Amino acid sequence: xxxxxxxxxxxxxxxxxxxxxxxxxxxxxTPQSEVPEYMSVHLPEHGGVFVQSESEVAAINMVYxxxxxxxxxxxxxxxxxxxxxxxxxxxxxxxxxxxxIINCMRGGPGLxxxxxxxxxxxxxxxxxxxxxxxxVVLAPSNVQETVDFVxxxxxxxxxxxxxxxxxCDGLIGQMxxxxxxxxxxxxxxxxxDWAASGRKDRDHxxxxxxxxxxxxxxxxxxxxxxEKYAEMEKNEVRWEEVECEDAELVIxxxxxxxxxxxxxxxxxxxxxxxxGLFRPITLWPFPEKALHELAAKxxxxxxxxxxxxxxxxxxxDVRLAVEGQKPISYLGHAGGVMPTVEEMIESAKKxxxxxx
Amino acid sequence: xxAIELCSHRISIITGHYGTGKTEFSVNLALxxxxxxxxxxxADLDIVNPYFRSRxxxxxxxxxxxxxxxxxxxxxxxxVPALPAELLTILENRDVRGILxxxxxxxxxxxxxxxxxxxxxxxxxxxxxxxxxxxxxxTPESAIAYLRGIEATTGLRCTAIVNNxxxxxxxxxxxxxxxxxxxxxxxxxxxxxVLCHVAEERFVDTLSDLAEPVFPITIKMKKPWE
Numbered sequence: 001x002x003x004x005x006x007x008x009x010x011x012x013x014x015x016x017x018x019x020x021x022x023x024x025x026x027x028x029x030t031p032q033s034e035v036p037e038y039m040s041v042h043l044p045e046h047g048g049v050f051v052q053s054e055s056e057v058a059a060i061n062m063v064y065x066x067x068x069x070x071x072x073x074x075x076x077x078x079x080x081x082x083x084x085x086x087x088x089x090x091x092x093x094x095x096x097x098x099x100x101i102i103n104c105m106r107g108g109p110g111l112x113x114x115x116x117x118x119x120x121x122x123x124x125x126x127x128x129x130x131x132x133x134x135x136v137v138l139a140p141s142n143v144q145e146t147v148d149f150v151x152x153x154x155x156x157x158x159x160x161x162x163x164x165x166x167x168c169d170g171l172i173g174q175m176x177x178x179x180x181x182x183x184x185x186x187x188x189x190x191x192x193d194w195a196a197s198g199r200k201d202r203d204h205x206x207x208x209x210x211x212x213x214x215x216x217x218x219x220x221x222x223x224x225x226x227e228k229y230a231e232m233e234k235n236e237v238r239w240e241e242v243e244c245e246d247a248e249l250v251i252x253x254x255x256x257x258x259x260x261x262x263x264x265x266x267x268x269x270x271x272x273x274x275x276g277l278f279r280p281i282t283l284w285p286f287p288e289k290a291l292h293e294l295a296a297k298x299x300x301x302x303x304x305x306x307x308x309x310x311x312x313x314x315x316x317d318v319r320l321a322v323e324g325q326k327p328i329s330y331l332g333h334a335g336g337v338m339p340t341v342e343e344m345i346e347s348a349k350k351x352x353x354x355x356x
Numbered sequence: 357x358x359a360i361e362l363c364s365h366r367i368s369i370i371t372g373h374y375g376t377g378k379t380e381f382s383v384n385l386a387l388x389x390x391x392x393x394x395x396x397x398x399a400d401l402d403i404v405n406p407y408f409r410s411r412x413x414x415x416x417x418x419x420x421x422x423x424x425x426x427x428x429x430x431x432x433x434x435x436v437p438a439l440p441a442e443l444l445t446i447l448e449n450r451d452v453r454g455i456l457x458x459x460x461x462x463x464x465x466x467x468x469x470x471x472x473x474x475x476x477x478x479x480x481x482x483x484x485x486x487x488x489x490x491x492x493x494x495t496p497e498s499a500i501a502y503l504r505g506i507e508a509t510t511g512l513r514c515t516a517i518v519n520n521x522x523x524x525x526x527x528x529x530x531x532x533x534x535x536x537x538x539x540x541x542x543x544x545x546x547x548x549x550v551l552c553h554v555a556e557e558r559f560v561d562t563l564s565d566l567a568e569p570v571f572p573i574t575i576k577m578k579k580p581w582e
Contacts, residue, residue, distance in 0.1 A: 003489070003523055003526065004489055004490070004491050004494075005375060005487060005489040005490050005491075005522070005523055005524070006375075006491065007374070007375050030406045030435040031406050031407065114406045114434065114435050115406075115407070116407075170406075170407070171407065171579075171580070174405065174406065174407040174408065175407070175408070175579060176375045176524065177524060178489070178523040178524055178526045256580065259579075259580075259581045260580050260581040262581065263581040263582075338580045340580065341580075341581060
């Protein structure tokens with residue numbers, strides 16, 4: 001298959017179109033504006049609907065409406081814009097509506113910077129909205145994975161009737177990489193017989209709602225959602241291990257830092273240091289069991305968590321999974337500064353020295 | 357072939373669809389001319405992309421003697437379509453060689469329209485960079501449509517085509533040849549000559565049979581893990 005050179009953001013949009021996205025609602029924000037730009041040109045060519053909404057809040061609520069009528073709907077934004085969408089996301093989760101949300105992360109807090117960052121891990125995995133809800137969060141680390149995951153995300157959303165997020169840092173959205181349009185796994189999906197798409201021959205109206213006035217009914221609704229989240233945890237967790245079989249030092253990283261770590265591994269291994277990479281691909285559900293088991297291995301002496309965040313966010317999940325079995329150090333930058341290969345090598349050596 | 361023989365006009369304006377590799381070509385061209393003893397000024401006029409702009413390579417360029425002109429420091433990481441006033445130095449000082457690195461598409465080329473009356477008084481060439489692996493310019497029809505769009509926006513005529521077909525780290529000589537074929541068709545249909553083929557140094561020897569010169573480059577716009 002002839003490879004093509006695609007920019008991350010336009011590839012996200014094209015992937016969504018190929019996955020049968022019917023409607024896109026969004027508002028421009030750097031570094032993801034090529035997604036709506038590409039959608040505005042190409043989605044209508046495929047019979048879809050593109051709307052540049054008046055705000056991010058409007059966009060996510062348009063997604064709610066379209067998803068409620070059974071359409072495949074998507075929105076995309078970058079960090080501050082995703083913050084604005086949080087209320088809509090919890091409503092979508094509460095009303096059990098499938099949709100795909102792209103976050104092309106930039107530096108924060110607040111307006112921050114337009115340069116790449118990973119400061120929205122907590123927001124994506126803990127839910128920035130209210131109530132007990134979860135969204136599957138896919139975190140690609142290159143453009144090929146991004147186009148594959150965006151296509152799969154629509155199926156995952158439909159299978160569970162739940163929002164799915166694809167989070168990539170701004171670098172993935174902005175960079176050019178060769179990709180191929182190979183087939184992605186398709187799922188057997190249930191019919192959308194719940195959709196408010198006209199009563200027709202049905203004996204009842206379908207109602208899309210997240211309001212349950214009766215506390216007992218609301219409690220039962222939450223139990224039902226919890227069962228669904230347990231299913232997602234069982235079925236959807238993904239991760240990758242690189243050279244972990246004999247690793248003494250394991251780097252935990254996702255997205256672009258995981259990519260940088262691969263180069264660091266080459267140098268570390270060449271210097272006789274047994275280093276490996278544990279890369280969560282789903283941030284929720286987090287690959288807790290796999291990381292716990294890796295931490296239990298005798299050859300593993302220490303972990304180094306690397307993120308594009310000043311304080312570290314995923315490191316909390318790493319700590320929960322490692323459960324104190326081995327020490328964890330941290331390397332991170334925020335605000336658009338990326339950890340370098342050299343820094344990773346130094347931090348890895350230091351982390352290992354401390355336990356030896 | 358020397359870079360100043362290849363780009364013999366005083367000012368080279370680098371345009372094209374975004375992602376075709378204009379910045380990589382611009383930076384390499386500036387460095388090659390500086391190495392030949394020319395006084396070179398490179399203007400980063402990319403108002404489209406927030407990342408991967410030539411201003412990111414300012415220390416390397418200045419160490420090589422290339423003067424980089426870009427938006428003020430305050431705007432260098434912003435998505436503000438601000439243009440550097442110093443650009444006029446390139447247009448007015450006939451003792452310097454100027455390279456203008458323009459953002460992608462007719463949208464990015466809009467920055468040139470304002471300077472069109474000055475540019476046409478100078479010895480310039482407007483270069484259209486092609487990459488046959490970019491899906492929106494891989495057919496002669498679409499490539500020509502973008503070319504005409506850039507001409508219409510800028511009020512300038514395109515005078516040269518540069519084949520910069522690549523696949524980042526996965527580039528092969530065959531890819532470059534495929535791009536050469538596309539550039540040749542575009543050239544025949546528009547009457548605009550193919551100036552050169554851009555290739556990493558490792559490919560230069562195997563491409564010596566191409567009709568036009570091969571401009572050797574080394575990758576300067578690297579990703580953080582490269």
